[in-house]
Amino acid sequence: MHIGARLGLGVATLVVLGVGGLVGASEWVLRRSHAVPLTPIAVPHDAAALAEGSRLATLTGCKSCHGDGRGAVWTPVDWREGQVAPPPIARSAARYSDAELARLIRQGVTKEGRTLFIMPAWSMTYLADDDVGRIIAWIRSLKPAPDDVQASTWFGPVGRWKILTGKTRPSLVADPHGVAKRPADPGRYLTQVLCSECHALTEPRAHDGKPVPPLAPMAASYAPAEFRRLLHDGVGAGGRDVGFMGTIVKENLHALRPDEVEAVQRYLREMLPE
Structure with missing residues (x-):
């Protein structure tokens, strides 16, 4: 085999091994399970609480990130970085209990125990129990719609490298910082x-x-x-x-x-x- 062909084959092999290692290591991080216990949460059902939950969902970015609750694809989509697609809230929440939703919101951990990325649980963790309950009340009022955006989040090679190196911060918060009730002086x-x-x-x-x-x-x-x-x-x-x-x-x-x-x-x- 010509030396140039051998060099090309060697480089190609190294690239394949490097990409394989990147994917394997990042998948371990993405799929790793975290033992974060569930905490019961009281969810109100009155109209005032639902309205306040809707306002809180606006303030904290739930609506803007999730396409007013119907899902979204953030642009631009770049094969190197990946695609961020916050899911339609009603469809996603349907498989969660209230306690699992509270953990997802304040600690960034999915039903399966995996950490999210992108979702800012590191600031949402300060939400008080009563405000989390109000947000969940709003979530439970939503219904799936035919035009829900049901795309998936995926990470390209650069996005995966950022996850491995910590440049993209995991949403995981081991211990929530929220108090029971929103302070009178907020x-x-x-x-x-x-x-x-x-x-x-x-x-x-x-x-x-x-x-x-x-x-x-x-x-x-x-x-x-x-x-x-x-x-x-x-x-x-x-x-x-x-x-x-x-x-x-x-x-x-x-x-x-x-x-x-x-x-x-x-x-x-x-x-x-x-």
């Missing part, structure tokens, strides 16, 4: 549930390669009316474009009530380093 609570996925309190962060400002000094720099506009309309002080934050507000955070916005800003100002 500033800290809402900050943890809605903001901690991207922001730190006093230190800058990077999210998806982009700088993310610390919350406390940012909130302190806003007048109350400007802060309300930021969290209701997605517009920064002086009409400044706030980038991806504007999308999050328009899809999710616009559902905050004025008193909740005030409580969040009050808490963040208290957290400002002296």
Whole structure:
């Protein structure tokens, strides 16, 4: 065999072995079972609780990520990264008990004990028991629809490499941080549930390669009316474009009530380093 052909065959063999190892190792991570116990959850059935559960599903991104509950395919789809396809909620939830749904929401663990990826359980873990119950009440009110998007999430070679190296964070939270009831003064609570996925309190962060400002000094720099506009309309002080934050507000955070916005800003100002 010509030396060039031998080299080509050797390279091809190494590539096949490398891809096989990548797939095998990442599949182990994806399919690994985690022993996360179930905790009973009380689910209300009154109209007020269902309405609040719907609002919470907006705030926490359930609706925007899952195509208003009917499933979605995030774009762009890239063979190297893969496809993210949050399932239609009613169809997926039908095979879960209430306790399993609570674990899925707050700890990122499926019925089979596998960790999810992408779903931000690391911030949802701060949800109080009563709010989780309200979200589940909303989930149980949904019905499968003929136009549900029933695509599947899959990971390409780069996506699998990110899972193996930890760049794509698993949703698994071993111990939930939620309390029994939503606090009467919800500033800290809402900050943890809605903001901690991207922001730190006093230190800058990077999210998806982009700088993310610390919350406390940012909130302190806003007048109350400007802060309300930021969290209701997605517009920064002086009409400044706030980038991806504007999308999050328009899809999710616009559902905050004025008193909740005030409580969040009050808490963040208290957290400002002296």
